Amino acid sequence: MKHVGTPLQAGTPDFGAAGGDTHQPGTALRIAFIAPWNYANGLGVGARSYASAFWHTAHRVNFSPIYRPFHVHARQPLTSDVTNFDGPADIAIVNINPDGWDPLLTDAQWAVVRSARARVGAFVWELDTIPESWARFIPSLDAVWTPSRFCADAIARATDRPVHVIPHPIQVAPPPMVRAAETGVPPGKRTILYAFDGTSFLSRKRPIALVEAFAASGLGTRGWQLLLKTKNLQHAGAAGAALMAAVDADPAMGLITSTLREDQMSALVEAADIYASPHCSEGYGLTIAEAMARGKLVVATDFGGSRDFLDASCGFPVACRDVKLTKDEGPYMKGGGWAEVEIPALTEALLRAAALVEAGDMSLGTAARARIARDFSPEAVARQMNASLAAIAARSPAAASAAPSSAGTL
Structure with missing residues (x-):
């Protein structure tokens, strides 16, 4: 303890x-x-x-x-x-x-x-x-x-x-019986996935940073797609509308807004090649740990609770800079601290992870699964x-x- x-x-x-x-x-x-x-x-x-x-x-x-x-x-x-x-x-x-x-x-x-x-x-x-x-x-x-x-x-x-x-x-579970097609994943493409709830504040989850990094990476021209699984985006106001517009403007990006059962969500993670989290902070990072438990390559901001289980030996922690909130963000008070991921560093991490997938090298994913199984x-x-x-x-x-x-x- x-x-x-x-x-x-x-x-x-x-x-x-x-x-x-x-x-x-x-x-x-x-x-x-x-x-x-x-x-x-x-x-x-x-x-x-x-x-x-x-x-x-x-x-x-x-x-x-x-x-x-x-x-x-x-x-x-x-x-x-x-x-x-x-x-x-x-x-x-x-x-x-x-x-x-x-x-x-x-x-x-x-x-x-x-x-x-x-x-x-x-x-x-x-x-x-x-x-x-x-x-x-x-x-x-x-x-x-x-x-x-x-x-x-x-x-x-x-x-x-x-x-x-x-x-x-985190339970290291066998692959789900649900087929990826039932979750809305377009077939035939390599997939980077990020899952978040619109009520958890887009200023904290920061999906727009991942959209920008994916666009900068050029992975969309190499047969990759970025999927954002979300819900309650209608409660995210102007930030939610801006995110939807940015995703709609790129044919290599997609939004899944339908409600998924837990087995369907597991199938979605299983179908992804890379899980990415550009968060400003996570108290724990459940989706990160769950993706690691499935042996996925994980790219995530090197800040918050995910630092307890994600490091360079089992994934891609991404450089970030400390920031202080200049205004209240829902329950998060002005003056409190979290971090913002560096977009160039996030772009580079996506490219490195994609290169491993394309080469068939899943050693980091294997290490991630072992870390979760042993300690969590x-x-x-x-x-x-x-x-x-x-x-x-x-x-x-x-x-x-x-x-x-x-x-x-x-």
């Missing part, structure tokens, strides 16, 4: 009356996991990945979904609690950022959080500093889980609570979860004081 911040043994959590006695080391814990695992968005994928790791622990876990509407995101078919124990939890883990607790948690879920002996927030963030509201909220937790060292560093700068790096596990499998992450949960349980008292009635009261 990796952690930053104060030692795990230090301090007393500032929480209210909690159920149960101090946990005895070596026994199975009762874990309440409240998360948007029933939603079709990046947070939902991350929550489902955590659930896959929990199944490899010896703990009893109650899985509780998000019942309330979650922005514009669609619910998955199953929205129901999965119960493996009765009574208060030893540890309640809420996999929602602090600003989402009040609008998304039900009264019953708040009761689960209040009755637990220890409370953990599982957060992800994309700037080098966290919002002030987070800094006020975190002292009421016993610990924070976050999926990358980038996130951990940002959070730890604002709190003395333990911050544990628990990566999102559900089994590997379960071991990190076990170490974290044991440490949290060991330092949790039988009772404390001042549990929050809601996030807004902090």
Whole structure:
């Protein structure tokens, strides 16, 4: 287990009356996991990945979904609690950022959080500093889980609570049964793919940088195509319209805006030769890790959470420059820091990756798959979860004081 911040043994959590006695080391814990695992968005994928790791622990876990509407995101078919124990939890883990607790948690879920002996927030963030509201909220937790060292560093700068790096596990799966043609991939061309959600802010995802780099590379004249898989682009305003116009102007580029099932999305990644991510920041980089797990050559900005698994030994990290936001970008505050990929460097990386594909050299893709299988499998992450949960349980008292009635009261 990796952690930053104060030692795990230090301090007393500032929480209210909690159920149960101090946990005895070596026994199975009762874990309440409240998360948007029933939603079709990046947070939902991350929550489902955590659930896959929990199944490899010896703990009893109650899985509780998000019942309330979650922005514009669609619910998955199953929205129901999965119960493996009765009574208060030893540890309640809420996999929602602090600003989402009040609008998304039900009264019953708040009761689960209040009755637990220890409370953990599982957060992800994309700037080098966290919002002030987070800094006020975190002292009421016993610990924070976050999926990358980038996130951990940002959070730890604002709190003395333990911050544990628990990566999102990635399953190295066999090729999907769905055919690439069913996903809208035009046949007969080499493909560079980038997948992103329009509600995740185009200023952060920065697909226009990839459009510019692909055009500069000349790969379109060599039988390559750039595919952008997106959704919710109608919510991206002028930036979304400009992106669509740029893609429409080049016959070697295409947009896939239809909703794909998870097996179809897997087939789309499988059909690609290169996965590219020109992001300004990723709290983790799920799509990058998923492409690596499929043995793809990955070209990505060398910034954010993806640095935990993508380096020159298994892909193409691309040079970038640090920038400070000059205005608010949705939830991202003016003055916060992320990075902008260098277009010439991105162009060069695409050309180098394409040359390997054309030569039939997939050694970097093989190394990428091995990296994910070794360090980021559900089994590997379960071991990190076990170490974290044991440490949290060991330092949790039988009772404390001042549990929050809601996030807004902090």
